[in-house]
Amino acid sequence: MNDINAKKENFYAIKLKNNRIIWIDRGKILMPDRKIINSMKRRSQEIYHPDKDVFVPVPPFPLNMLVEVTNACNHACIFCANSKMTRKKRSIERKLLQSVLIQAYDLGTREIGFYATGEPLLYKDLDWAVNEAKRIGYKYIYLTTNGAFAEVEKIKTLVAVGLDSIKFSINGASRTCYKAVHGRDDFDKVLENLRQIKKYRDKEKVPLRIYSTFIITETNRHEVDVAKEVIGARCDELLFFSEGNQGGYMSQRNKPATITLPCSLLFNRFHVTCEGYYTMCCVDFQNYLAVADLNKVLVKDAWGSNLAVAMRKKHLASEVSGTLCENCVECKSNLVKPLLSHLATTCTF
Ligand code: SF4
Numbered sequence: 218m219n220d221i222n223a224k225k226e227n228f229y230a231i232k233l234k235n236n237r238i239i240w241i242d243r244g245k246i247l248m249p250d251r252k253i254i255n256s257m258k259r260r261s262q263e264i265y266h267p268d269k270d271v272f273v274p275v276p277p278f279p280l281n282m283l284v285e286v287t288n289a290c291n292h293a294c295i296f297c298a299n300s301k302m303t304r305k306k307r308s309i310e311r312k313l314l315q316s317v318l319i320q321a322y323d324l325g326t327r328e329i330g331f332y333a334t335g336e337p338l339l340y341k342d343l344d345w346a347v348n349e350a351k352r353i354g355y356k357y358i359y360l361t362t363n364g365a366f367a368e369v370e371k372i373k374t375l376v377a378v379g380l381d382s383i384k385f386s387i388n389g390a391s392r393t394c395y396k397a398v399h400g401r402d403d404f405d406k407v408l409e410n411l412r413q414i415k416k417y418r419d420k421e422k423v424p425l426r427i428y429s430t431f432i433i434t435e436t437n438r439h440e441v442d443v444a445k446e447v448i449g450a451r452c453d454e455l456l457f458f459s460e461g462n463q464g465g466y467m468s469q470r471n472k473p474a475t476i477t478l479p480c481s482l483l484f485n486r487f488h489v490t491c492e493g494y495y496t497m498c499c500v501d502f503q504n505y506l507a508v509a510d511l512n513k514v515l516v517k518d519a520w521g522s523n524l525a526v527a528m529r530k531k532h533l534a535s536e537v538s539g540t541l542c543e544n545c546v547e548c549k550s551n552l553v554k555p556l557l558s559h560l561a562t563t564c565t566f
């Protein structure tokens with residue numbers, strides 16, 4: 218082993234003989250670093266099906282973090298809870314975001330996605346945020362967008378300051394079907410943006426990965442094969458997913474649960490809401506799983522807080538009744554309670 222990057226007192230990166238890197242913080246081994254994966258499918262596998270040793274009440278601080286830079290969206294997809302969300306629409310404060318970025322990096326996070334329940338290209342400080350994350354040292358910076366505002370010039374700027382990959386969410390393969398799913402007539406615009414970005418990427422040979430996803434619903438199921446041609450040909454990878462119940466917020470669509478306990482999201486990813494809260498789920502539209510206010514609590518303390526640990530223990534014991542996770546895994550619409558009522562916006566499900 219050799220010390221390759223003594224960053225500050227008590228915080229080291231150590232390279233092993235097999236070239237893997239581990240991070241040591243005050244004598245404690247953090248999540249191993251690893252080569253950035255250039256495959257959306259494999260990345261998704263890593264998040265949703267991690268190694269078993271991560272399933273402990275206080276896991277190492279995650280390699281991966283999602284920041285909800287805004288919860289506003291310009292679309293109204295039929296499978297998404299965004300348009301029925303009653304939480305106030307807002308964007309994250311720069312000062313808080315900067316503080317979270319620095320703290321999480323020092324704890325071992327190296328990948329950051331700037332999105333959660335809204336459309337990140339509506340966030341006016343996105344260039345600044347990507348630049349700041351790269352400056353701090355994040356290795357992989359990505360976002361998911363509906364693509365309506367993903368004009369090539371805007372994406373060029375984001376790539377110049379450090380964006381590594383962009384994922385388009387395109388849930389129709391024709392103008393009519395797209396409008397029926399997204400609630401907006403933006404199909405042509407989105408496809409053109411995707412085409413232009415790929416053309417720019419290929420011509421300039423910039424190291425930008427371009428991905429797309431297609432959520433299958435009854436409305437667009439018949440277009441799956443066409444989507445492979447129309448969308449798949451314009452990006453590096455296109456993945457199909459069946460619609461889910463969105464963390465229990467869309468259980469009325471009554472799709473069978475695909476999530477099993479313990480849910481990996483509580484154990485191997487850190488999620489920050491636009492208010493600056495730590496929530497244990499990336500699709501927590503009403504903050505029912507928010508457990509700490511990062512405006513008042515350090516990131517490290519939020520991750521190891523009593524409430525976070527108690528919720529992980531519930532998952533490890535497969536006993537989540539009365540929480541949002543019960544609605545999610547059992548596809549119910551019960552009137553469950555938030556973990557911290559003052560951080561949540563209560564709803565009727
Ligand atoms: S799926 Fe994405 S684009 Fe569609 S409403 Fe939800 S946040 Fe907006």
Ligand code: SF4
Pocket residue numbers: 464465476480481482483497498499500541542545546
């Ligand atoms: S609601 Fe709970 S079980 Fe469902 S995805 Fe979110 S964290 Fe996982």
